[in-house]
Amino acid sequence: MWQGNSLSMFRFFQVIRCMAAVAWEPRKPLSIEEVDVAPPKAHEVRIKVVASGVCHTDWEYLYEAGRGMSLRPFPVVLGHEAAGVVESVGPDVTKFAPGDKVIPLFLPFCEECDQCKCEKTNLCKKNWENTQAGVLADGTSRISCRGQQVYQFLGVSSFCQYTVVPDTSLAKINPKAPLEKVCLLGCGVSTGYGAAVKTGKVEEGSCCAVFGLGAVGLAAVMGCQAAKARRIIAVDINPDKFQKAREFGATECINPRDYGNKPIQEILVEKTNGGVDYALECVGSPVTMSAALESTRDGCGTCVIAGWTETESMSVKVIKILMGRTLKGTYFGGWKSAKDVPQLVEDYMQKKLKLDEFISHNLPLAQINNAFDLLRNGQSIRTVISLDDF
Structure with missing residues (x-):
């Protein structure tokens, strides 16, 4: 039987309604929508996203889908470079608890497969095909809007105030880490x-x-x-x-x-x-x-x-x-995601690694299309989106 405190148990059964930037079709601006985020299932964690970087891969997928990027299904919530706080956990989750500061990861680290056990590679393939297709282990997404499923980009979807990720695609980090800075370690800087x-x-x-x-x-x-x-x-x-x-x-x-x-x-x-x-x-x-x-x-x-x-x-x-x-x-720079990212956070906390200097703009979720414009025009290094502004 799943173990957890009463608050987590209550949350486990709840659908959360929140705001997200939804891409309904390729080469169209994102639409700010109210979405439903379902509870986490077995080996899944629901997190409250605090901050998300806007990566060139997000822009590429939206505007170059089917060209330089493989075509994945729409509608989709983009975003994969983020940091947040665990809101609730599903059955059989043992490494995370509500309140933990975390960085969701588009590259898993299951610790069990041959790839994870090999020091020569970081390419864990746990749930790989599903997350590349925008769904979780059971073949569905946890995000829906207007009565239809919305796919999760690389299994993450951080342009949403809440999201659900596999527990193998999540790094627990220093509780003192500033989430609006260390979110950049979810992709670009680490790579x-x-x-x-x-x-x-x-x-x-x-x-x-x-x-x-x-x-x-x-x-x-x-x-x-x-x-x-x-x-x-x-x-x-x-x-x-x-x-x-x-x-x-x-x-x-x-x-x-x-x-x-x-x-x-x-x-x-x-x-x-x-x-x-x-x-x-x-x-x-x-x-x-x-x-x-x-x-x-x-x-x-x-x-x-x-x-x-x-x-x-x-x-x-x-x-x-x-x-x-x-x-x-x-x-992902060769890092074994969930294993190495916490140490990268520590390196930043000890001033061995720069992050602040990458952030050229800070914008609320409502202005995310402006962030894409800045990126496309070469006017930004990294724009960090705040998900707390609604």
Whole structure:
């Protein structure tokens, strides 16, 4: 029999009515709607979402669904980079209790599968196919609106005041952590930082190039600095991002458009006398991915792909691999989500990791479409949405 205090037991049976930003169809603005969030089922946790970052993947899915992104079902509540407080737990949940501060995760950590037990990967596949399809373990979503099911983006849906996630896709964090800051560790910052220090294993004294200076790219720059790279070259076509890149540790910045039609990889090879030791691609463009690989040096260059795209292919010249380069991909920065995220929170609390500096805007849920506009126009690094403003 499920054990819990009387308040949790009461909540367990209740549907919560709250506000959410619903995407009814692709390439249309989000609609602020009243939704119903059902109670958690076995091995599920319902959380009150306090803050959510607006990630480029959210924008990509809404506006590029069926193009660069795989088409998932609509209507859907987007959002996957968040922090909140446990409101209630379902049967058989043993690691969480009401009141816990948590970060929901689009990548699970079940601790039982071969992937979780292997130190070489973080790709736990617990409920993977279901969450990619926008539903939980039983094949349904816990969110509904106007009498119909609303799908949960990557099994999270943080643009909703309450959501339900599997207990394997949740990290319990320091109760003193500011949720409006550490929410960024649910995706972008963890991905970029981990691409450098976890997947790429950038070495002290090395030369690095980071392609793309959004939140993921800036976090990669921060990771290269933490690894004590000697030279960190930040590459972006928007020079307005260069000052921020320098604040995160870039030693120099390059705008490819300043060099006419000359390929950026040729520029980098010339500037570094043979190529960089590490190239981190944080754009999600196959063209940029190829350029990043070709910017690395013969024999020992490493290219890490952190930018996200699902349906496109990159071009790889075989000779570039034969000459000793390493090409790697990274998902969530290589971190074993629920295991590693609490430590990343601690690193932030101990001022070993920057988060505040990523936040360019704070907006209420009612203005979420403005946040998407800022992102699309390159005017924001991360906008944090407050879910407490209704």
